[in-house]
Amino acid sequence: MPQPQKSEEFVRTTLNPGALEADLRYQVEGEVRFDTASRALYATDASNYRQIPIGVVVPKSVAAVVKTLEICRRHGAPIVSRGGGTGLCGQTCNLAVVIDHSKYLNRILELDQKNRYARVEPGVILDHLRDQAENYHLTFGPDPATHNYNTFGGMIGNNSCGIHSVMAGRTVDNILELDVVTYDGIRMKVGPTNEEELQAIINEGGRRGEIYRGMRDIRDRYGDLIRSRYPKIPRRVSGYNLDDLLPENGFHVARALVGTEGTCVTVLEAKIRLIHSPPARSILLLGYPDIFAAGDHIPDILAFEPVGLEGLDDLLIKLARKKGLHTHDLALLPEGNGWLLAEFGGDSKEESNQKARRAMDELKKVKNPPSMKLFTDEREEKKIWEIRESGLGATANVPGMTLSWPGWEDAAVDPARIGNYLREFRKLLDDHRLAASLYGHFGDGCIHCRISFDVFSHEGIRNYMAFIHKASDLVVKYGGSFSAEHGDGQSKAIFLGKMYGDELVEAFRQFKTLWDPEWKMNPGKVIDPYLPDQNLRLGTGYNPWQPLTHFQFPRDEGSFPRATLRCVGVGKCRRTHDAFMCPSFLATREEKHTTRGRAHLLFEMFRGDFIKDGWRSREVLEALEFCLSCKACKSDCPVNVDMATYKAEFLSHYYRRRLRPLPAYSMGLIGIWGRIGARMPGMANFLSHAPFLRTITKALGGIAQERTMPRFADETFTDWYRRTRKQPGKGRPVVIYPDLFNDCFFPEILKAALEVLEHYGCSVRILPAPPTVRPPIDYGMLDHAKREILKAVELLSPYVRQGMPVIFLEPSSAAVFRDELPELMPQHQDGQRLTQLTFLFSEFMEREQFAPPKLSGKAVFHGHCHQKAVLRIDDARQMLKKMELEVQEPQPGCCGMAGSFGFEKGKYEISMKIAEAALLPSIRKAGLPAYIVADGFSCRMQIMGGAGRKALHTAELLQLALKREKGARS
Incomplete structure (x- = not known):
């Protein structure tokens, strides 16, 4: 019986999970989670596969990892190590105890500039190290597209590569030493081993000596076969690195363990090589008639020694346009239907430019030269890389097209043979009625593609299996590797015999057995694997519950369950710096607080065979508790998961015929209470600010005692307008929507907008005290919200039927009409x-091309999340730029207040942690001369409460500038 089935049978019939959990909780320094939610969160990764784990351990120390292994062995429980959980071949999901290294084991232990190495724990994110190393013009060479959230443990497990492997090689080529532990608790440091050291270790005996003796025997028995059968290409990643045991390669045990995908050892620490990072880069874009012609040209480009050489086809660009990704940036591409992106490095911009121009000069001499475009501006270079790195986002979940999936997404061949390989690969796709964009690391011969496999039907899965069998034959024909950086997992491992022959597969089996005699380390992956059509996340058994919903999900075939399939598990929401999403994960580092984690739990809820409570699921409710409804995921997620909408829909059903938490009534219905308070502002302010009374008021409303409530204005803007204005002036007719927050609390903002618009010749209509539409949506009060939205639409209908723009001062209100x-x-x-016809104030100013007045000085600008996610933040930036202000944007993501989120009891701490990441320190540092600019009501409240500074709305800033301009003229 194959090993995975044996392991599975043991876990299901013999293992006592309760006793295992009790032992782990008692003895392990860390977080032990055997609850339904945690197991569901770790049931899948970025692959097609799903296996519910036994439980999850989040160790707080290396000693805790060792203890976890000891206890699991005592109980006979398999284990799987996990970093960022971005595996595409199923290697980080298993019927096992998952050890998540990412939350605590993420220290950079040493960075030696002189000797060019670093020591890292397995949970260190690649970019955290690279950012530090760049201070010395050093870097870790391999850099996958997930570089800003993937971990070293995962990179070592998969033998990851990336864009700059042309310059630096694979992960295995950059590993100096590993600190590892085996399933049976043997901890050792491994690295290169000369013959004397090897013999000494063997002579010592014991478990370590047994392992080294076995590896020596494998080397001696299979050495010639390894030399003859291993593909001689830059990106051979499939299988085990037995070639590193050869004498000519230094019997490098650490490198032999790289790429074993957690099937042999658990990595506790790695000593890694750092290389020189050219501080200056220049990009040369080359356009060809098609991607095949671009592939033919790879050897010619490699002769000029680029540090990166990428390819992308016309379908990728078409899909990016269809999804609205980088639409302005795509115009940067030169003429063609297939492109090569060559990056050149140098110690100065002159040097990198010179290398690129030399390549251009030589390429002009060839027959049928490509179109060429040299980029020397750093901003444009960044945009070009973003186009390339958007490959997964552009090719997944394209409206009106079949879903695409991994399964054959990173095969590699000799770079000199790419053109012909791609022609045959395209024909194979056509023969199986499959579509895929072709892009990737062409300089290393690696081709990426997500393919339109039908993983739902019996016939579709048969076609998938037939295709990958033929695709594996094609790769072998070209002397290539099935995997070039993602690993084998269970999706490609069954084909290793085709690539290496049965004898070397037996050598792999012996190597695994040496390290893991009990076959408990990630069983069923790489060696004696599950079949590619086993453990499918979807498959023929996928038949999700299809409930009626408030939101219509028009981009997802009208189905909420279909919308949850948007999440492909790539994990961009796990970024920890320079990140828009996910703000709650930035504060907690918890998987359940990522967009991915929440989407996976919703997927499990609709699937219904593990999370079985439907709309009453506590697991989903708890995961959504710290979702700020900021909508960052809708724009920042590569596949546009819209968790704010999913949360609102779920809450509407969870609380149906149930009492809601107090904040839902106090703040979700602020449209009612706010208008009442505005009629008697003195009494309302007394209740919310007088000592003792404010404590009671906050307690009754479920509001954090640390918060200061906003004060009602003495007179609302709409009352002031009725009192002072009889009719609109002449000019371009527009409507202002006086949202409750500005109308009742900050009427000066609406007055400023009115003054500015009239200055530019607009005839302004004011909607009298319109409905408050955002808060009830955020609390899932969707019946009430829909009624209020319909009231607003009815009030605005006479204006929009005449084509009259409706101008909003509050981004969250505008987002309702633009998005919800x-x-x-x-x-x-x-x-x-x-x-x-919905416009933010700044959007309307830019649309009409009103030239703003100049205003000297510095400004700290913080855009509202909805302004960034579903509106047009660039218009506000452009307006500030035209004002000639020196602008700083300290925080790419949420301020932490997020509407009423930061006001709620129990959420103050996480709210402030998010704000203190960058925003509040920057405001304090800016000092009094700087203008603080924020259009969002909640953002201004957070800034006032956390930094003691009053933030201006852009309308107020323009009003101020106009007054100064007028004063200067007079």
Whole structure:
């Protein structure tokens, strides 16, 4: 019986999970989680596979990892190590105890500039090290597209590569030493071993000596076969690195363990090689008639020694355009239907430019030269790399197209043979009626593609299996490797015999057995694997519950369960710096607080065979508790997962016929209480600010005692307008939507907007005290929210039917009509008109090309999350730039307040942790001369409460500039 089935049978019939959990909780320094939610969170990764783990351990120390292994062995429980959980071949999900190294074991232990090495724990994120190393113009060469959130443990497990492997090689080529532990508790440091050292270790005997003796025997028995059968290409990643045991390669045990995908040892620490990082880079883009012609040209480009050489085809660009990704940046591409992106490095910009120009000069001489475009501006270079790195996002979940999946996404051949290989590969795709964009690390011969496999039906899965069998034959024909950086896992491992022959597969089996005699380390992956169509996340058994919903999910075939399939598990929401999403993960480092984690739990809820409570699921509710509804995921996630919408929909059903938490009534219904308070501002302010009374008021409303409540203005803007204005002036007719927050608390902002618009010749209409639409959505009060939205649409219908722009001062309110309204009522004609005519103040200013007045000085600008995610933040930036202000944007993501989130009891601490990441320190550092600019009500409250500074709305900033300009003229 194959090993995975044996392991599975033991776990299901013999293992006592309760006793295992008790022992782990009692003895391990860390977090032990055997609850349903945690197991569901770790059931899948970025692959097609799903296996519910036994439990999860998040160790706080290296000693805790060793103790976890000891206890698991005593109980006979398999284990699987996990970093960022971005595996594409199923290697980080298993019926095992998952050890998550990423939360605590993430220290850079040493960075030796002189000797060019670093020591890292397995949970260190690659970019954390690279950012430090760049201070010395050093870097860790391999850099996958996931470089800003993947971990070294995962890179070592998969033998990852990346864009700059042309310059630096694979992960295995950059590993100096590993500190590892075996399933039976043997801890050792491994690295290169000369013959004297090897003999000494063997002579010592014991378990370590037994392992080394076995490896020596494998080397001696299979050495010639290894030399003859291993593909001689830059990206041979499939299989085990037995070639590193050869004498000519230094019997390098650490490198032999790289790429074993957790099937042999658990890595506790790595000593890694750092290389020179050319501080200056220049990009040369080359356009060809098609991607095949681009592939033919790879050897010619490699002759100029680029530090990176990438390829991308016309389908990738078409899909990016269809999804609205980098639409402005795509114009940077030179003429063609296939492109090569060659990056040149130098110690100065002159040197890197010179290398690129030399390549251009030589390429002009060839027959049928490519179109060429040299980029020397760093901003444009960054945009070009973003186009390339958007490959997964562009090719997954394209509207109107079949879903695409991994399964044959990173095969590699000799770079000199790419053109012909791609021609045959394209024909194979066509023969199986499959579509895929072709892109990747062409300089190393690695081709990436997500393919339109049908993983739902019996026939589709048969076609998938037939295709990958033929694809493996094609790779072998070209002397290539099935995997070039993602590993084998269970999706490609069954084909290793084709590539290496049965004898070397037996050598792999012996190597694994040496390290893991009990076959408990990630069983069923790489060696004696599950079949590619086993453990499918979807498959023919996938039949999700399809409930009626408030949101119509028009981009997802009208189905909430279908919307949860948007998440492909790539894990961009796990970024920890320079990140828009996910703010709660930035504060907690918890998988359940990522967009991915929440989407996976919703997927499990609709699947219904593990999380079985449907809309009553506590697991989903707890995961959504710290979702700030910031909408960052809708724009920042490569596949546009919209967790704010999913949360609102879930809460609407979870609390149906149930009492809600207090904040839902105090702040979700602020549209009611706010208008009442605005009629008697003195009494309202007394209740919310007087000593003792404010404590009671906050307690009754479920509001954090640390928060200061906003004060009601003495007179609302709408009352002031009715009192002072009889009719609109002449000019371009527009409507201002006086949202409750500005109308009742900050009427000076609406007055400023009115003054500025009239200055530019607009005839302004004011909607009298319109409905408050955002808060009830955030609390899932969707019946109430829809009624309020319909009231607003009815009030605005006479204006939008005349094509009159509706101007909002509050981004969260504008986002409702631009984003939620089409999702809730996609067929509503006046609603469609309103969506098209909804503008933020800054958007309208830019649309009309009103030239703003100049204002000297510095400004700290913080955009509202909805402004960044679903509106047009660039218009506000452009306006500030035209004002000639020196602008700083300290925090790419949320301020932490997120509407009423930061006001809620129990959420103050996480709210402030998010704000203190960058925003509040930058404001304190900026000092009094700088203008603080924020259009969002909640953002201004967070800034006032956390930094003691009053932030200006852009309308107020323009009003101030106009007054100064007028004063200067007079």
